[in-house]
Amino acid sequence: MRKLLFTLVCFVFASYAIAQTRKINPAARQQYDVANGLLNKGKYKECIVQFNKALQTDPNFTECHMGLGIAYTNLKQLKTANEHFTQVINRFPKDHEAYLLRGLNYYEMGDTATAFRDIDAAVLSKPDYAKGYFNRGVILFTNGFNDEALADLNNAVFYEKKNAEYHFQRAMIYEAMGNYRSAMADYDTVITLNPDLYQMKAYNNRASCRKFFKDVNGAIDDYSAILKKYPGNTVVLINRAFARLSLKDGEGACEDFKTAEALGNNAAKGFLQKYCKDYFDK
16 A cells, blocks of 8 residues: 655755865856856756856856756756766866766666766765765665665765655665664654655655554554645555554544545545445445
């Protein structure tokens, strides 16, 4: 009943600053500021024009290449984006964010080996780079390397302890490894930090862990918390119905099935017919 959520997050920065070691042409700086403002607003085609104007004014203004790389990434022109990230790396060989963004683009293009090399370089350049560990961990997990993925997510959480997303993804790795207690601890942290993350999926996932430990009442509480905010979530309604059935609460379960059916869930109709003949006239 529960659909796993695991997200590779490309941290596309709206603004970026490279430690330039020389004075920037004032006109180029002004053009860059206009471009960056457009980038912040998601006007990617317009900001590309302005970044290029700034580069024409000052060809060594490396920040413009980073902005162009981000803009082209958002436009899904990944090869062109990586050409600009490479310009940044050529001038600043230890730029961890350019390595990460280029690596993520390589991954999206199907070049996993080069993606790993770039993300490895990002982490080597900045050993406390939580985003680098996180994204590498996601890729490792999606490719079946659970132990290595967990090590990376442990590092990500170590360096950014209050990042709910990192805790959520680590919890999913723990679940995949059968370590439900550790998964529940991370879901607890997610709910404390950001209860709405992924539309409250931490509650849903924690409920599944709770059922593993026979804490069905706790699972029902979690499903109810989701439904309080998202009352039209028929999957959660059905999950709660089955949890109620396991506690012999047939009436409550059938109310949930009936609500799910009324909301258009076709499976709920079959569950009503199977489990609820004694509660509702069909």
